[in-house]
Amino acid sequence: MMTTGKSILITGGAGFIGSHVVRLFVNKYPDYEIFNLDKLTYAGNLANIADVANKPNYNFIKADIVDAAQINTLFETHRFDAVIHLAAESHVDRSITNPMDFVMTNVVGTVNLLNAFKNLWKGAYEGKLFYHVSTDEVYGSLHDGGFFLETTPYDPQSPYSASKASSDHFVRAYHNTYKIPVVLSNCSNNYGPNQFPEKLIPLFINNIRHNKPLPVYGKGENVRDWLYVIDHARAIDDVFHKGKTGETYNIGGFNEWKNLDLVKVICKTMDEKLGRPAGESEKLITYVTDRAGHDLRYAIDSTKIMKELGWQPSLQFEEGIAKTIDWYLSNQQWMDEVTSGDYQKYYENMYAKR
Numbered sequence: 001m002m003t004t005g006k007s008i009l010i011t012g013g014a015g016f017i018g019s020h021v022v023r024l025f026v027n028k029y030p031d032y033e034i035f036n037l038d039k040l041t042y043a044g045n046l047a048n049i050a051d052v053a054n055k056p057n058y059n060f061i062k063a064d065i066v067d068a069a070q071i072n073t074l075f076e077t078h079r080f081d082a083v084i085h086l087a088a089e090s091h092v093d094r095s096i097t098n099p100m101d102f103v104m105t106n107v108v109g110t111v112n113l114l115n116a117f118k119n120l121w122k123g124a125y126e127g128k129l130f131y132h133v134s135t136d137e138v139y140g141s142l143h144d145g146g147f148f149l150e151t152t153p154y155d156p157q158s159p160y161s162a163s164k165a166s167s168d169h170f171v172r173a174y175h176n177t178y179k180i181p182v183v184l185s186n187c188s189n190n191y192g193p194n195q196f197p198e199k200l201i202p203l204f205i206n207n208i209r210h211n212k213p214l215p216v217y218g219k220g221e222n223v224r225d226w227l228y229v230i231d232h233a234r235a236i237d238d239v240f241h242k243g244k245t246g247e248t249y250n251i252g253g254f255n256e257w258k259n260l261d262l263v264k265v266i267c268k269t270m271d272e273k274l275g276r277p278a279g280e281s282e283k284l285i286t287y288v289t290d291r292a293g294h295d296l297r298y299a300i301d302s303t304k305i306m307k308e309l310g311w312q313p314s315l316q317f318e319e320g321i322a323k324t325i326d327w328y329l330s331n332q333q334w335m336d337e338v339t340s341g342d343y344q345k346y347y348e349n350m351y352a353k354r
């Protein structure tokens with residue numbers, strides 16, 4: 001799409017992936033007017049994008065995508081030509097305790113954005129785009145080998161993935177019914193700087209630092225396919241600019257790890273970085289009650305985006321994980337700030353009973 005001088009709404013830009021997308025777009029495309037819309041939930045943190053806050057093409061809007069009236073007004077005021085939609089409730093464990101938050105933000109919030117886009121442009125969609133960022137978890141769980149393809153039938157297994165699957169269906173339905181120009185991408189597990197420490201990698205890095213137990217769910221045999229967050233942001237840039245309207249692109253690093261093996265790599269690297277004796281951090285591994293309905297394996301086939309859009313991951317996992325650990329160790333203030341307050345309560349509730 002043609003975007004020079006255009007007004008682009010990025011939702012969820014104070015969160016983990018959104019902050020990397022906002023940074024990439026603000027710095028790489030000075031001609032775009034970027035609007036970062038975020039409710040600043042527990043997962044949203046303006047410190048994640050403090051470095052671009054003063055750029056002339058950057059604007060921040062504190063708003064809730066569940067509030068349809070507010071969202072419609074913002075679309076009328078700023079006349080967003082394109083939307084890159086990342087705002088979501090994103091943690092599977094929270095979706096098990098509070099599914100309705102996921103229905104509201106992920107489903108109702110997404111439909112509110114689609115309606116606002118439709119109401120604003122009323123069929124005059126030349127040069128406009130609604131880009132919905134989704135997850136590989138919509139495809140369910142792999143048990144007998146193979147990979148998730150763009151054509152794999154949806155089979156969500158958690159309230160989180162069900163809410164994301166629902167939002168994906170709405171986006172495609174609006175494309176089919178109202179001809180809204182859309183594009184979607186479904187990505188595997190991300191890791192890297194600025195991830196809220198409820199997710200496996202930053203949680204375990206923080207616990208190792210504090211010599212706290214590392215709660216491995218079940219036997220640690222579940223498999224995830226990990227991609228460095230900046231490579232996801234680069235893929236989003238490619239899909240936004242080169243993706244074909246109406247299409248979906250799977251994004252992944254062909255980088256599968258069994259949880260326990262991944263945790264051992266983190267422990268070993270942390271021992272080296274913290275100058276602890278080899279094997280010290282592994283002693284913190286504690287097996288706890290498994291997550292309810294825990295998906296066994298996710299694995300993305302990203303051949304389509306690689307072939308059609310020329311995207312490739314830039315980092316090998318060993319390099320990415322070392323960079324990630326370095327970032328958390330040299331940004332301890334960030335970690336201390338996000339783990340103060342409500343985080344302690346969350347942690348107690350989530351792990352006390354396991």
Ligand code: NAD
Nearest residue numbers: 012014015016017039040041043044064065087088189190
């Ligand atoms: P995150 O939880 O770190 O950030 C989500 C952001 O959305 C936060 O800044 C939060 O304040 C904001 N938000 C939440 N509810 C909102 C609402 N009602 N209105 C406005 N803003 C709201 O999430 P993330 O890990 O950065 O994920 C971003 C997107 O990418 C999500 O759509 C997620 O489903 C998708 N995704 C994530 C991963 C992953 O590994 N983290 C992988 C694939 C896809």
Ligand code: TYD
Nearest residue numbers: 092189198199200201215216217222224259
């Ligand atoms: P997570 O980072 O929550 O991502 P997702 O569930 O979306 O894949 O979890 C990654 C894997 O790590 C998943 O198999 C669950 C497991 N896990 C643990 O073993 N212990 C933990 O404390 C957490 C948060 C996750």
